[in-house]
Amino acid sequence: MEADILIRGCTILPMDGRVRVRFGPHAVYTCSPNLLMKVRDMASELNVGIHIHLAESKDMVELVKEKYGSTEVELVESLGFLKPDVLAAHCIYLSEKEMQIMAKRDVKVSYNPVANMKVAALLQKVYYMDSTVLPAQSVVKMATIDGARALGLEGSVGSLEVGKKADVILLDFRKPHLTPVHDFYANMIYSARGSDVETVIVDGKILMEGREVKTLGEEDIMERAKETALDLLAR
Secondary structure, eight states, rough: OOOOOOOOOOOOOOTSSSSSOOBBBBBBTTBHHHHHHHHHHHHHHOOEEEEEEEEEOOHHHHHHHHHHSOHHHHHHHHTOOTTTTTTEEEEOSSHHHHHHHHHTTOOOEEEEEEGGGHHHHHHHHHTTTTTTTTTTHHHHHHHHHHHHHHTTTTTTTSSOOOSSSSOEEEEOSSSGGGOOOOOOHHHHTTOOOOEEEEEEETEEEEEETTEEESOOOOOHHHHHHHHHHHHHHOO
């Protein structure tokens, strides 16, 4: 089913806000060329980025080829859709030609290995049969400054520098699965878990310390989540 409805009203948040918005046409196989062109025009008019899924699965790639006679990337390129403000998720099944098109247009790619049932660092090593491919330090860079750069936010977040927002997490390495520490980056990428995060600081404000959430009622939120889930199941 194609979506041909475009919401024209939106609020552009102050540049010092913590939340940014983008247009989000789902994918080429669910959005018509007409809708994609409208999104492109409005994104340029409002100076707002675009997020879209591209080349996520073989089935969808074939579906687009059968319907439009071209690949997803070739189609959106012909529409003038691809620009540096586009963040494309997945991009698993791309030809060399498509990669060149995206590189030429400076399109950013959001790597989503979990969606394809693998972990980023390990997936690349197995694919290329080379343990040196995508080292742990590069993965940390992808998750921080590279992610910020893909969203056009590298000037305010993504690294610990003077003038940027103080966004920091502290991990507790005093755990059996994180001992010994020969390589901090390797331990963090290959062994650490979300539960190892001990403190969270956002824009200089401590949101969690000693694994205790400071700004929200954690128990209350979990209880409300259970009630909401039961309500949805009962409908």
